[in-house]
Amino acid sequence: MKAESLPFICTMNISTAKPLVDSIFGKVQAGSVLSYQQPPPPSDCVVIHEDAPPLPSVPLEDYYLNPSEYSFVSTHQEQLHLTSLSVTLSQSHLIEEATRC
Template sequence: MKIVFENCSPVEIAVAKCSCVAGTALCNHNVALLFQTAHYSTLNLAAVPPVLSCTETEQRWHKPRTMGVKPGRVSDMVFISTKPKQFTVADGVRSTRYKAVRGELPDPDVLKVSEVYKDFSADIAPLITTMAISVDVPLVNSTFGKVQEGSPISYQHPLPLSRVIVRHPDAPPPPPLPVDGYRLEPTTCEFVCSHQQHLHLLSLATTLLMARKIFLI
């Protein structure tokens, strides 16, 4: 990575190179380096601060690591022991849920739960009466067919997305950017930028050659 500035006021970038694919233009690595350098300058740091080891910082045992935990489908989860006793269970236990009935789910008669069991008391009525199944709830597609929106099957087994990429050879090429003849309308904003904000807006400007290089990468 290499950035060369011109000796002028305001300061302008003369050369910006990077080893990434977008290195011929102003890539995100160069922009990140500029922002990080500006941050160090704002903090009045004469040098890059050293990276502290885990023993030199605050312990994080009491802080939950929620950033690494994300919701997922049951079929994608694998339960495995920390010390497998047999080689046959080394791959863990996976969900083997399958469609146990034939036809679309749920059956239209199943949606009439409140009508069928209206004369039953709560202590003898089946568990299905507490699942808020009604004909007013819309149906959505799932791996097992049509199910009610919000049900566990609707988000645990959604309709699998196709990974087949369809290419259209007759599609017109994308227009060159920026579009010739396009101009921004005059703004009615009366906000007056400070000197630093004005320089920041000037840094976001790009030339036609640089925009086309970024677009073609």
């Protein structure tokens, strides 16, 4: 059969006005189910772009976070819990020395 006389289901309405993209099955019409459900497998090679802009320096110069503008008021129970977590400097040295291994 000639391509012009094939049923619609066989041709998928492919025309020169619609671009073709790669898929596992070769070139398929852009926007078709095969184009987005069966993309070509990714290549294993790494492509280095010579004309890529340099990476920005981190941290960015002249950048700072504004101080937070919220206040947290803890309940009495929460305050007792937070107080129980505090340690002195000498206690922190003893804990650090005991947990080095």
